[in-house]
Amino acid sequence: MERSSSITDRSRSRTTLAERRLSDNVFPLPGPFRAQRIVEMQGALHAAQALFPDATREELRATAAGSDPRLYDRDRDFLVLSYHSIVVRTPGLTILVDCCIGNDKPRSRNANFNQRRGTFLQDLAAAGVTPEDVDIVMCTHLHVDHVGWNTRQENGEWVPTFPNARYLFAKSEVEHWQQVLETTPAEEVNHGSWADSVAPVFDAGQAEVVAMDHEVADGIDLIGAPGHTPGNVIVRLDDGGERAYLTGDVIHHPVQVERPEWSSCFCWDPAMSAETRVKTLATVAEEDAWLLPAHFPTPTAGRVRSTASGFRMAWWK
Numbered sequence: 001m002e003r004s005s006s007i008t009d010r011s012r013s014r015t016t017l018a019e020r021r022l023s024d025n026v027f028p029l030p031g032p033f034r035a036q037r038i039v040e041m042q043g044a045l046h047a048a049q050a051l052f053p054d055a056t057r058e059e060l061r062a063t064a065a066g067s068d069p070r071l072y073d074r075d076r077d078f079l080v081l082s083y084h085s086i087v088v089r090t091p092g093l094t095i096l097v098d099c100c101i102g103n104d105k106p107r108s109r110n111a112n113f114n115q116r117r118g119t120f121l122q123d124l125a126a127a128g129v130t131p132e133d134v135d136i137v138m139c140t141h142l143h144v145d146h147v148g149w150n151t152r153q154e155n156g157e158w159v160p161t162f163p164n165a166r167y168l169f170a171k172s173e174v175e176h177w178q179q180v181l182e183t184t185p186a187e188e189v190n191h192g193s194w195a196d197s198v199a200p201v202f203d204a205g206q207a208e209v210v211a212m213d214h215e216v217a218d219g220i221d222l223i224g225a226p227g228h229t230p231g232n233v234i235v236r237l238d239d240g241g242e243r244a245y246l247t248g249d250v251i252h253h254p255v256q257v258e259r260p261e262w263s264s265c266f267c268w269d270p271a272m273s274a275e276t277r278v279k280t281l282a283t284v285a286e287e288d289a290w291l292l293p294a295h296f297p298t299p300t301a302g303r304v305r306s307t308a309s310g311f312r313m314a315w316w317k
Helices: 002-024 057-061 120-126 172-185 190-203 270-287
Strands: 034-047 077-090 095-097 135-137 151-154 159-160 166-172 207-210 213-219 220-224 233-238 243-248 290-293 300-307 308-317
Touching: 034 120, 057 190, 077 120, 135 172, 151 190, 151 270, 159 190, 166 172, 166 213, 166 220, 172 190, 172 207, 243 270, 270 308, 290 300
Parallel strands: 095 135, 135 166, 166 207, 243 290
Antiparallel strands: 034 077, 077 095, 151 159, 213 220, 220 233, 233 243, 300 308
C-alpha cells in the first residue's frame, strides 16, 4: 500500500508540474484573446557579445536584465533565451505565431538545431491543440528558427504540419529571400530552411502572401517592422480597449528594452532594427500594452515602462 501511495504521489507531482508549466505559459491578453507559449528550447544558449556585438560585459552587467539570473548567466556571460511559438486563440480561430526550429531538419552549422527530436507537437497537444486545429500560421519573418515546424517529414517528404491552415508570409520577406536564392545555393540560405520549411508550403497551395500591414481577422493585424529582416512583421491583438504586441525578433532579449540601440548579429540592417525597436517600445509603453517577443525566456511577457533614463520591463508575474 505504501508503495502504491508513493507511485500515486509521484504521478500527482508530475501532473501538477505539467499543469503548472502550462499555466505559467498562458498569458493575460485583451478581450477574447488567449495566448499560450509552446517552448521548444530554453536556456543559456548564446554568448552575450556574440549575439550583441556592440555590448560590453560591463555594460550588460549594469542593466537590470544583466542582474537577473533568469535572463543572464553571469558566470558564463551567456544570455538566457527561449525558442517558442505562441498559440493565439479567439472564439473562432486558432493561430500559431512563429514555428520554431522543427524536428529532423539538417542544420549542420548549428548543433542545437540539427536533427532535433523534440516534443513540440506533444506539447502543443497538451495545450489542447492538434495540427488539424490550427487555422492560421503566421511567421513574423523567415529565419530558420521561425519556420521549422511549418513542415514535418512524412515518408521522406516535407509536408505542411498544419494541413488545414493558411500560412501567412509578408510579401517583402518572401521577395527578399527569393532574390537571395537567385545567387546563393539553397543549402546556404537560412541553413537550408527555405527548401524544407517554406517551399513545401507553397507547393501544397497553403501559402498566402500578404502586405506587411495586413488585417488577419477582427482585432488581429500584421504591422510592418523592418530591420531584423526586410519583411519583418509584428502581430497586434486589439479588443478595442487594450492591445498586445507579439513582436517576433524586433526585440531578442530583455536587455534590449534597456539598451534598444544594441542590434543582434542576425539583423539585416542593424540601424533600422534599432530604430524599429525604439518605436515599438515607445508604442507599447504609451499604450500600456502587453509585450510578447519570440525569444524572451520565462516570464516572457509583460508591459514596458518609460522612465527618465529609458525603458524598463514590468513582468507580468
